[in-house]
Amino acid sequence: MHTRTVFVISDGTGITAETFGTALMTQFDIKPRIVRIPFVDTVDKAHQAVRQINHTGEVEGKKPIVFSTLVNQEVVTVIADHCKGLLMDMFGTFVQPLEEELGMKSQHRVGRFSDISQSKEYLDRMEAINYTLAHDDGQTNHDLTGADVVLVGVSRSGKTPTSLYLAMQFGLKVANYPLIPEDFERKKLPPALEPIKKKLFGLTIDPVRLSTIRNERRPNSRYASLENCRSEVHEAEAMMRRAGVSWLSTTTKSIEEISTTILQEVLPHRLGMGMHG
Amino acid sequence: MHTRTVFVISDGTGITAETFGTALMTQFDIKPRIVRIPFVDTVDKAHQAVRQINHTGEVEGKKPIVFSTLVNQEVVTVIADHCKGLLMDMFGTFVQPLEEELGMKSQHRVGRFSDISQSKEYLDRMEAINYTLAHDDGQTNHDLTGADVVLVGVSRSGKTPTSLYLAMQFGLKVANYPLIPEDFERKKLPPALEPIKKKLFGLTIDPVRLSTIRNERRPNSRYASLENCRSEVHEAEAMMRRAGVSWLSTTTKSIEEISTTILQEVLPHRLGMGMHG
Structure with a gap:
């Protein structure tokens, strides 16, 4: 109570x-x-x-x-x-x-407080949401250069919620790309990502937690097995290390924390840093 | 400057x-x-x-x-x-x-402030985002009864961003359904929505604004023409009126305002109202 x-x-x-x-x-x-x-x-x-x-x-x-x-x-x-x-x-x-x-009076404008109205910023946010939805889970390679950030990581590492939060809260165009067994066999990032390496940020996750999450979706599958999760996470982290892609573990972090760390690493000026002349 | x-x-x-x-x-x-x-x-x-x-x-x-x-x-x-x-x-x-x-001291717990951590609430929010993505734009009729809210309206009336915001901010499972010319011909809501009428909320929009938005996506199409937008909006509003579905115009409102009004109308207890014994 x-x-x-x-x-x-x-x-x-x-x-x-x-x-x-x-x-x-x-x-x-x-x-x-x-x-x-x-x-x-x-x-x-x-x-x-x-x-x-x-x-x-x-x-x-x-x-x-x-x-x-x-x-x-x-x-x-x-x-x-x-x-x-x-x-x-x-x-x-x-x-x-x-x-x-x-040295001035406030304008006491009702409705200006806490709400963002139909401004340029607001329309940009709508556009960012549309872009992010269209570029979820590697759906398309079209206009990847238009992205502000491109997230990579194994399936269910937290890419989709993080992408949507970045779009919704900060008006960022975010694409996300799964790292899949084919990529691990080639030992290379998906070819579409090569030209935009500077925009990449990786998400990883504790294999035990990943296995739990995947088991909710596909119980007792090879996909969800701890052995497979361990192997995928290991391969993904090795690949990101080789490619020089920054990454963090989402295991114990909130979307807000993950997003803020991504801004610090990939887009520090979006925190207001470094814009001072 | x-x-x-x-x-x-x-x-x-x-x-x-x-x-x-x-x-x-x-x-x-x-x-x-x-x-x-x-x-x-x-x-x-x-x-x-x-x-x-x-x-x-x-x-x-x-x-x-x-x-x-x-x-x-x-x-x-x-x-x-x-x-x-x-x-x-x-x-x-x-x-x-x-x-x-x-009559007590605060706990001065760092990191508890402003961030929601891996709580039950947080996991519910993740599940809500997954549900909402899977049920965007009438993609599936599966488990519609599991929705907290189902938004209806013509294409580009603001259903998708509103649904995602409700999921992200309030952990609500939101489905959304486009009202399309076939529905207007039949003069009835899509049949899948009949059993969940109490969960429906409609979004409408000024036809001129709708035409502008649609023209960005498909310039000079019949879909985007002012005439067609006027007709679709008129039909959609008439249908919602007949079906007794509450609705609001998104034209000059922010996502935050739209979402708050939806909570007031469909889920007042999510504002904390009416839970007092």
């Missing part, structure tokens, strides 16, 4: 605030219930949210925790004046010192 | 903090350069980050803005004592009042 309710109120989607609030709460040894209240962009909706929060507080007999990213001053005032929770104003807390340092 | 550098320092990936910091900065009429410094989990790396920040401040003649989500107290101390930027401690600022309210 949960021991405390955490509300996330936003005049946008509140997704960023929820991710942030959830991460903060993992620092405490409790299991909170997280409730996100999105699109709170009128005084009416603010009063409704306040009622929900205060009611929860009464029923549970504990002060709800409230993370807010609200831009509209009237909405903020309703929440601040009437909400009986512990209010953490993620917007106001940081906007005030920023206004002082930058 | 950028007028200010914003650093994001984290002992994890810093992705959440970057999204948050970027959203805050859009409230100001400046174009900052964002630099993310991930994995700052030792005193050495903290000193390195401080040097980078202070150097940038000297070169630009302006105080860099620094968002940090650092858990390790030694690392925090190095940054707080030596960094000449405007420090916004996103961790400490909120952890202190939380500690008081909850």
